[in-house]
Amino acid sequence: MSVSELSPVRKSILPTGDDTWATIARRELADRPEDKAVSDLQSWNLHVFMRAPAPETSPRAGNQVLPSDVIFVEPPLSDA
């Protein structure tokens, strides 16, 4: 079986180290307004959006996205 023969699954990306909601929105959902794209991403990725914030003293304060996260760039397939 080749990659192309795999069943379709919910599309996701693995972020780069500096990615934020906004950078992912601009790159992956370029066809929609950024605010809307960020909002959509957050609603599809509650495992990241609902995470406790990093402490104010952390270099990552304000950015919920971790470099190791899986970020879905579409809704669950059954809802699509």
Added chain:
Amino acid sequence: MYDLIIRQGNVVDGSGLPAYTADIAVKDNRIARIGRIAESATREIDAEGKIVAPGFIDPHTHFDAQLLWDGCAKPALSHGVTTIVPGNCSLSLAPLKPDHRMRLVGMFNQIEEMPYKAFREGVVWDWETFAEYITRIRKGLAINVAPLVGHSVIRLWVMNDAATERTATDEELAEMQDVLRECLDAGAAGLSTSYVDMDETLQPVPSRYADAREVEALAEVLGEYGRMLQIVPEFYDPDLTIARLDQLAELSIKYSIPTTFSPLFVNSDNVDAVDKVMDRVDEQFARGARVWPQVQTRPIDISFSFAVPSLLFIRIPGWYRVMRFGTHEDIMNTFSDAGKREALIEEAKVYNDLWPILVLRQVKTEANQKYVGKTLGEIAKMRDTTPVEAMIDLSLEEGLDAHFLAASMGHNNDDKVVSLLKHPRVHIGASDGGAHILSFSTYGDTGYLLAHFVRDLKTMRLEDAVKKVTSDTASIWGIPERGLLQPGYIADIAIFDPETIDRGVEKFVQDVPGDGSRYVRDSHGVDTVIVGGGIAWSAKEGYQEARGAVLPGEKGSQPELVAAE
């Protein structure tokens, strides 16, 4: 003259083939002969009516600390487990700089629910490198250990505080690769990483600050050795689990490494979700990837008291915060303060179905003994209150030393669980041995498999069940010369009574350094456990010889590794 002969046992050799009656002779540390043996031996065991099987291999444990004070990994060995894999979930105890010790202890405390006091009073911190840790645990080792090295620990070693701040530079990546090579040369069986765990401040562990490039760089090194990559995926969500297993599949194919993810549970609210994951596993195997899901045999039972934080409460933050960060006095005061108590009761309503079915399992006062064994629903009626308030009041009356049991919280659909356990691409494991010691007993999972699914429900052949926890595991991990009863193989052997083997009754014991307690299960129906040709434990004489080995062992002493294709 042999060293040991096991007479007339029913040999279930780990291959899955039908059992047969034979004698097994052991010379030095290996199986010398199987058949009708006329010669004698220094020691003989009458195994008539018993099953003689390869020793069981437990691929998901956290005995890293316990091995420093207990080379038997008690009571795992007495259950027939002859090989354990510690170092899962991105956490190992080496390599470790002195400055990082308490930070790592905090992670073990938060993630694996292991008490600080056990580390303070049971551990002499006299190692830094992985090789030094191996030397340290090798003394008095009675069980075989195939240790993983933790990604979070390697990150801390190389990046120090930056390990929980940012991605690695190219130079740091190269250094991490070198450190991993040193660990593998010293005897690490592979690498573990985690995508879900948090430290004691409830912030992500170091491995979660790594990007995919870093994981790939480490997988590249694993490829040089053909060793395992273990991950903890976001197991609560099938779409996330599938995304992770796809990530693993790419690494497995690109670097020709075995990979495993754990745990995979049957969710009571969506029992069919595992089918979606398993369909993807099948597809990825068809591509040539090795992505082994680990499935535990036992249902999820969680015990707790409010004296220590319990992960059962992690989804109700008001409760968890006070358990995690509050002192004993803080918790007592919170439960006593009318306003704070009311807020907790309000927040607890999200689990209104849970509280009435919790069982009070242990108290210290005579006055409350009459409630032990009853559900909070029953106790609430007796006390004319609500189940949550009964739980709070009992905890106050007992000085927080009231213990409750949330039984069969999930992974308890026998039909679905056994269909997974029998699946050729499912790896039986995820016991968490040595961890969560105040939440549940992580021992006896093999006894549960052989009692519940094989003997009682008759949903698995004995030979298949034994194969799943012996030769399958050895093949998946590339552990040579173990997992089968064959002449020439190392004599790791479990002898048990198929009519009585079970996981044993869960009990609360005080045997952890620092006067600590834990839940354990004594073995039941296991007769003798042999490690490296020596009797390591028997029901009659208890723990005996210490012939445990570190597997696959340090570079130069390792047999050729042949991982399952």
